Amino acid sequence: MAIVNTCIIGGGASGMFAAILLARAGIETTILEKSEKTCKKVYITGKGRCNLTNDTLPQEVLNNVVNGSKFLRSAMYKFTPQDTMSFFEDLGVELVVERGNRVFPKSGKSASITDALRGEVKALKVNVEVDSEVTNISKNEDVFHIEYGKNKWLDARNVLICTGGMSYPLTGSTGDGYTFAKKFGHSIVTPVPALNSIVLKEDVKALEGISLKNVKLHAYTTKRVASEFGEMLFTDDGISGPIVLTISSLINRLDNVSLVLDLKPALDEEQLNARLLREFDIAKNSDIKNVMKELLPERLIHYVLKEAGIDPSKKVNNITKEERIRLYKTLKGLKFNVKKISSIESATVTSGGVETTEINPGTMESKLVNGLYFAGEVIDVDAFTGGFNLQIAFSTAYVAANAIIKNK
Ligand SMILES: Cc1cc2nc3c(=O)[nH]c(=O)nc-3n(C[C@H](O)[C@H](O)[C@H](O)COP(=O)(O)OP(=O)(O)OC[C@H]3O[C@@H](n4cnc5c(N)ncnc54)[C@H](O)[C@@H]3O)c2cc1C
Incomplete structure (x- = not known):
């Protein structure tokens, strides 16, 4: 089997967004998603309305970050809330800004956001494999070997872990990313419930x-x-x-x-x-x-x-x-x-995750393993309500995708 350039583990907010950026840059990408469909958590965000970002300055987003604001600084300035808004508007999603600068799709339905992400991933012909739970990742020389589904595997030059946190496990986020990161020598800040x-x-x-x-x-x-x-x-x-x-x-x-x-x-x-x-x-x-x-x-x-x-x-x-x-x-x-x-199962977000000092904030690449990247809630970052957590997912995914594009 040929080696793909990048394997994204998890088709949630950060994984889908990163896949779009990579595919637009001509990078061959595969998303492996454990659930039967992508974006299950995004679908339930904002009480089904998806508060996708906050129309404010990057510094104000950072002021609303509870853990990891220093680590996120560079990412937040590289991909700002206004960039998130333009991204979705360019995909044809009309947005509204409500109380506290919270941004929602004008339709009042999170499906506008999940449809936009799924539609663009499809239009760009990204290879998305659903019902494909990754069970193990190993690295041999420069190639990652990813085992998933029922005895399936693929090889990739880069792996981007976008598996989210541990809250709302029915959406697919069950903390698997921590196991993979640990296996590669990363430290995990004990996950605890946040916004609960x-x-x-x-x-x-x-x-x-x-x-x-x-x-x-x-x-x-x-x-x-x-x-x-x-x-x-x-x-x-x-x-x-x-x-x-x-x-x-x-x-x-x-x-x-x-x-x-x-x-x-x-x-x-x-x-x-x-x-x-x-x-x-x-x-x-x-x-x-x-x-x-x-x-x-x-x-x-x-x-x-x-x-x-x-x-x-x-x-x-x-x-x-x-x-x-x-x-x-x-x-x-x-x-x-x-x-x-x-309990963490009912928390809006997970606080804790992959230790930020072991990730390069300018690229989201592991400082321990070349070609291993992280984005989204799997990292030890979390913020208050207001669209800040999805903005973190998008900003970190942006930085990771661009680093992969540069290293092509
Ligand atoms: C009820 C609720 C409401 C929320 N509302 C908002 C809001 O309005 N605004 C906001 O900013 N934030 C909100 N959040 C938080 C926000 O949804 C998350 O922070 C964000 O989705 C994190 O994105 P992510 O890409 O890191 O992870 P996720 O979006 O959780 O995606 C992770 C994906 O990885 C997949 N996965 C996990 N393990 C594996 C594996 N082993 N193999 C393959 N795939 C795997 C999962 O199935 C999932 O699809 C809300 C959260 C909840 C629970």
Whole structure:
């Protein structure tokens, strides 16, 4: 069998994009994809709408990278969010920019993106083999030997590992790339879930479904490690929602994390005390639980009053000064303890992966093995929500593809 120039392992965001660039440069490329079709994860991104990038400056993308921003710097300037937008627009996909500069296909359907990638790969006659799980890669002199499917194999001059992370394994990303990288001597930063809900030690079942806006969540170890303002909600065993996802990415490599929820961040303690006094004055003979309806969603009232050690049926004019102080301190700092981040299978992205110091950031080539390249989530890089993770997949794939083209 002839030797192909490049074998791409994984037909996801980075693999499909790299294949297009290589094929356009006339490089003979084969994609080996484990699933029955390519782009399964891209299809479910952005709640089925695919937030493909963020229409912002490369530096702003890097500011939203949690791990690996230094490593990604060169790639992000070489292939910017605007380059991603032009790439898809040139393929005929109309785009819209929404709140927070998030870019989506105008159709509101991720299929516009997956169809564009699949269509171009097909038009360029890239050899795509689906149902082709790679099981082993070895290298003999200058040639990689790739074993896949049922006793199939192929030889290639270059291998580009685009196998993604470990989250949502039904999409095909099951962490195989880490095994291949390890085999070639690479170190793997232990994969942990990122952008996921948080399981709490406290029983919050009674709060399930309560959603909060304009709250501030702080995370602490021995010092404050993260603070986020915005929306969150309670689940059956913890918390979720935008600010929780962000916090999860900042604490997923830490132990013994406690959380402090400020339910009234717009008011300082003094202002909140004044507000309570005002509410108490208006309804002197009411139960405290009823007065609190002015300040909190109903189902949260009992939880907060219990934490503050106040009987919900106590009349407001019997509330002592100490109780009022405890109440505003609880409203400003409801305490929880993190049991864990929810499982990696349900995480939006995987934090961890191939150690970035062992990859050349200007080419995405392994520093240990010539001709071995990495792109996308398999590398120890991850970012917040907003289209940044797909942008990382595209930028790293761009750099890898161009390095392969140059070395042709
Ligand atoms: C629910 C959800 C929503 C998301 N929404 C967004 C969003 O809106 N915006 C955003 O920027 N990011 C989003 N992400 C993250 C984003 O999808 C990923 O970061 C991105 O897809 C990573 O691209 P990749 O090419 O590295 O890996 P993937 O796209 O995961 O592709 C990896 C491919 O490799 C294949 N593969 C794995 N092992 C093998 C093997 N042994 N042999 C052959 N093939 C193999 C897999 O089947 C898969 O097709 C979301 C993720 C999830 C789970």
